[in-house]
Amino acid sequence: MTVEIDGKPLPAPAGRRAWSLLAWLALHPGPQARGELAARFWPDVLDTSARASLRSAVWTLRRDLGDAGGAHVVATRDHVELEGDVAVDAREFDALVAEGELARAAELGDAPLLAGFEDEWALRARDAHRDHLIDVLERLAEDAEPKAALSYTRRQVALEPMGEEVHRRLMRRLAATGDRPAALAAYERLRERLRRELGLAPSAATRELAEALRGEGASSAAAADEAIVVAATAAPAPTRRLLPLAGREAELQALLRAWDEARAGSGAVVVLRGEAGIGKTRLATELLDRARAQGARGAVCAGLELGGGAPLGLWAELAAELGREVPAPPPESAWPDDLSRLAPELAARFGRDPAARADVPPELERARLFEAAAELVAWATHDCPAVLVMEDLHLVDDLSLDLVGYVARRVPRLPVLVVLTRRELPRRPAVDALEQALRARGALAAELVLAPLEDTAVATLSRAIGALDDADVAQVVLGAEGNALLAVEQARALAAGEREPPASLRGAVRAAMAPLPDDARRVAELAAVAGRDLDPGELVSLPLDDPRAAASRAVQTGLLDAGAGRFGYRHALLREAVYADLPGPHRAHLHEAIATVLIERADPGPGRRAAEAARHLRLAGRDDQAVEQLARAADHARAVGAIDEAAGFLAEALELRPEDTELLLAASDAEAWRGHRALAEERFEQALKLVEAEGDPLACATAWLHLERGYHGPICYPRGVLHTSTRVLEILDEAGLDARALRLEALSARAWSEAIAGDADEAERLLAQVLDLAGGKLDDGLLRFDVSHARQLALIRRGQFREAYGPSIEAGVDAVRAGRPDLSAGIWINAAAAAMAVGEHARAEEFIDRALEALDGVGTFALELLTWSARAHLYLRTGRLDAARDAAAHAEELADRLGSPEYARLTACDSGLVALARGEHERAAALLARALDGEAPISRPLARLTRAEALAALHRCDEADAEIRATALEPVGPADFPDTLVARLTRVQGLVAAARGDDALAQRRLRESAAGWRRITDRGRGDRMHAVFADFGRPAIGLVEPARELERVEAELEELHAAVQ
Amino acid sequence: MPQFSDAITTSAPPEEVWKLLYDASRFAEWWEGIETSEVRDGGATIYPDGYPDFPMPQAIEASRDDGGRVRISCLVSDIRFEWRLTEHAGGTRISVEVEVPEEEAQRFDRQREVAQKSLRNLAECARA
Secondary structure, eight states, rough: OOEEEEEEEEEESSSHHHHHHHHHHHSSSSSSEEEHHHHHHHHTTTTHHHHHHHHHHHHHHHHHHHHHHHHHHHEEESSSEOOOOOOOHHHHHHHHHEEEEHHHHHTTTTTTTTOOOSHHHHHHHHHHHHHHHHHHHHHHHHSHHHHHHHHHHHHHHHHSSSSSSHHHHHHHHHTTTTTTHHHHHHHHHHHHHHHHSSSOOOHHHHHHHHHHHTTTOOHHHHHHHHHHHHHOOOOOOOOOOOOOOOOHHHHHHHHHHHHHHHHHHHHHEEEEEETTTTSSSHHHHHHHHHHHHHTOOEEEEEOOOTOOTTTTTTHHHHHHHHHHHOOOOOTOOOOOHHHHTTTHHHHHHTOOOOOOOOOOOOOHHHHHHHHHHHHHHHHHSSSOOEEEEEGGGGGHHHHHHHHHHHHHTGGGGEEEEEEEEEEEESSOHHHHHHHHHHTTTTTEEEEEEEOOOOOOHHHHHHHSSSOOHHHHHHHHHHHTTTTTHHHHHHHHHHHHOOSSSOOOOHHHHHHHTTTHHHHHHHHHHHHHHHHHHHOOHHTTTSSSSSSHHHHHHHHHHHHEEEEOOBEEEESHHHHHHHHHHHHHHHHHHHHHHHHHHHHHHSSSSSSSTTTHHHHHHHHOOOOHHHHHHHHHHHHHHTTOOHHHHHHHHHHHHHHHHHHHHHHHHHHHHHHTTOOOOHHHHHHHHHHHHHHHTTOOOOHHHHHHHHHHHHHHIIIIIIHHHHHHHHHHHHHHHHHHHOHHHHHHHHHHHHHHHHHSSSSSHHHHHHHHHHHHHHTTTOOOHHHHHHHHHHHHHHHHHHTOOOGGGHHHHHHHHHHEEEEEEEHHHHHHHHHHHHHHHOOOOHHHHHHHHHHHHHHHTTTTHHHHHHHHHHHHHHHHHTTTTHHHHHHHHHHHHHHHTTHHHHHHHHHHHHOOOOHHHOOOOHHHHHHHHTTTOOOSSHHHHHHHHHHHHHHHTOHHHHHHHHHHHHHHHOOOOGGHHHHHHHHHHHHHHHHHHHTTTTHHHHHHHHHHHHHHHHHHOOTTHHHHHHHHHHHHHOOOSSSHHHHHHHHHHHHHHHHHHHOOO | OOOOEEEESSSHEEEEEEEEHGGGGHHHHHHEEEEEEETOOOEEEEEEOTTTTTOEEEEEEOGGGGGEEEEEEEEEOOEEEEEEEEETTTTEEEEEEOOOOOGGGHHHHHHHHHHHHHHHEEEEHHHH
16 A cells, blocks of 8 residues: 655555554545444454554554644544545545446556455455456456457456456457467466365366367366366365565565556566565565556566576476466467477477477577577567566576576567566676676666665564564564564464574474474475475375375465465575474485485486486485486486586586496587587597497497597587598498498598598598498488588589589588578578679579578577678678668677677677778778677678778778777788788778878878789689688688779779879 | 797887788898798798799798787798787887797707898888
8 A cells, every 4th residue: 555645655654553544544435433443453452442542543643644644534532534635546446437437447446455454354355346346357358359358358367366257258258269279278277276276176167168168179077077086186275375565665666667667568677686584585476466466477486496406497497387377379489399398398288299309509409499488478478468587596507597688688678577586695696797787788677675674564574473462573573683584483483372582593493393293294394305396296296195285284384385386485594494404314315205206207308307306316325326317417408508517417427427438428529519629539538448448349430420520510620520530430441340320421521521621622532432332312311411511612612612502502401301400501601602702692692591591480590690691791792782781780680689799799890891881981980899899700800901991081090090000910810811911901001191191102002002912813712711611600701802902992093193183 | 849039129010010921922021031932822932042943832821819920831841930019119029939840950040040130121121
């Protein structure tokens, strides 16, 4: 409740009763009999005491309201009344309804009435208001068009999450729009909620409606049976009951302001900081509840307290939770399939078939997952706003933090508020960096630091726990030192009859646990050991006779919570206190029990719970069993693109079992993917020793092939590929083994290494051998790709650019068929570069179109960016400057989406080159300065010279000179075309001299430059292209054309000469 | 492998020294003992004083990874020169590191002399 006097908000008064009295008077106009008020507010005391308390409350109220108190709170001997010009929004709501202004009423009255008031009358008033609002929303829905009607109905469901009637309305309306899956999903959510929170099945009317929607599906008899089973087996669990939010009015208002902006479409991120137990979660929950009451979606996820969990664990939880809430996305959207790798339950939820997908490089997998997560958030907000709460950021894995930053870049365009909570200590640099990045982008709507609560707020909180006298409350205030959690636990202990409040939280927790029977104690201990909330499936799998009943009993301690489908501690500190009290051997036993549950419930294939299971097994002292789980955790990490984490799990497994060949080879692969050649080689050498000792040549050849793949793919080390592939072939020859598949792979790899860095003719000879060995036909799509790719590179290397088209087309098509759009795009860009080299611009554009086509919908912005960059260069080269500007701008947008400073500099460089060509010299100078401000895959000497040229055109000659000097001090590589740099630099010196009016020097420099260009031929263009590819990972679109450069310098000389004349 | 290093400071700006270092057609202007040099098809060839018919092809490498050094290796003798420029008090400090293979060890002192004179020449040429 908020009170304003002449537009100024009034702080809540110290006396809770006075505030409550004001609320009553506001809702009940006219004189209120003192006797009735006294009996209502102080029912448990004598009438005289109650009347005295009423007098005191009225006095407090009038004092706190200041002048307005005297004017409006009218108290006579028999009555109390709120009188005069008093506007009450709840009454205005009723008036608007009476006038038929339903839309305005629904807007005005959508917050819960008297939120935070727990008096019986307030609860009844809140319920009545909610029912009234639901009626209004239904009347609006009946007259609205289908989309708006759905929105009104969703708000009804949010107001009454377990209301069957409102759910039936929603199901009918969803079905009426043709979205039957969403209608059934709404039913499933209701069914699950009723089962979980009340142990009930939906009523016959609701079940029948669901059956009707299912059409020919399961019989209604079966559904009825199921309902009976659910009702019979589900033990009742208490619903969540929140304590009042005390002393956080200012913070709540700040949050609500951010939420108002967000739901209007300008999303943002909010950070809540503060020590453990200070009230971050309670504040976030308040916002979440209010938002849900307004029809918003909400989801909560949290970091794992155990440490060392699966990468992206935070997002796996969020995806699973949001997945339960959102309607099924259209079948053509690809993101649910990508996201299913992280949260497998999504595939079933959205009716997808989790088809096997090609393994792709970790960075591509990661890019897909990141984009899929952003798509999920966008989808979750496409039909209503949302609040996403991410708790305990200080515990979250680094990759999850990266993804928060990635998604946050989209947030300003979505109706979503992301609430991040974190403790101040221990410091976590990755979280600080995330906050800093959000701040820099202006995405942080608020940063709220929760200070210790005021004494009055602690007192309010304590009284909400139970009947405490003033002395008890004073004790709690003294002991809690403003910490909400401590206050609640101490108050709880006093209310339960303890004579003294416990000196510590641990003491309070011990007191709460003491009366628990064995099974309830055990389930509480298991929950403490688990380190996170357990889901219903995990709960019922715990090694207890009746885990649900035990959980229900444990929840009654007030330490645990069973709301929202999860079972766990209300706060991490409570969990830690229980955990700390467990004796060592018992604790180990419990960890093993949790690990067993996780392993038994694991999905087939790499499991996201494997890392957790491994952690529990290690804490249980079962290192022998932990190794297998660590290997599975590595598989899972690799599958979600978290290669650093995969390498970490494997390293840990190898510490426990150092002589395991499979682990060593997997670790070698992982290090290769991380680009750590020396480590990859070290692990390989260790594995090779073991394999050689076994004397199995096939195993030896296979091991060598592991290293070859690392060199060939992530490390890109052609000499290494040559060595390893040769070794594979030698081993097979020496042992007289056929091993055709291994031979084919080794031969094609060797051909690739010769094509890119050795003898192009030898590459052709090896490719002929591959075809011969395969009988003229290659069945494996990726092998066909390798062969065509090697042929393309060999032809480009030899300068046979047109001849490279054929193999390029074959390789591009094969890569797409093999599920590798990334490889396909690379091939098409190479082909475009080849076409540019022979001046076939239309062909080059066609190849670039094919690259974009291959990447369409894949979510790999980095590759798309490089393709758009290639397109900008193509247009620049062909003089289509507007198109070049647009293509470069598109690449810049993609860099922004990626949030990569390196790519931002690359695209700034492209845009700078285009700006110079368009005569936009100021813009060019600024963009190129940005491009040079840090690492980027660009030619720095060329970027500096281009900037110097722009500065010369602006007559900023000293700056141009400085840029020329800096060019001479830059490291130079083959991709900078060193043999052309002197001619380029001398030309720019000429331009600067001309800008200074020193025509003689200008002419001399330009003549020197022209002489330089005359000495440079365009032979070896294939090598030039390979040099750029090796240095920057992409080919040069438009090679150096000495004749063209010479022509330009000569034209400049002529112009200068004419001007001098 | 026997090696030595030397350095000199010149008042010439780095870009003028740099232009001489990167332009193989101008090696003869400052490289002691070189009579002529030519650039053809992207490669450089030098001809020693008094040996107009004795071409010595040179590999000129520039590597981004080792701090912007220009490495000039003789493909006949395997003697390698690495040149590096740094800005110094308004001018340039030119450093050179030379590696002489074992089989050319008898030319070590002569190469030290060549490097010293070439440094002086380079500094002067750039100033001109």
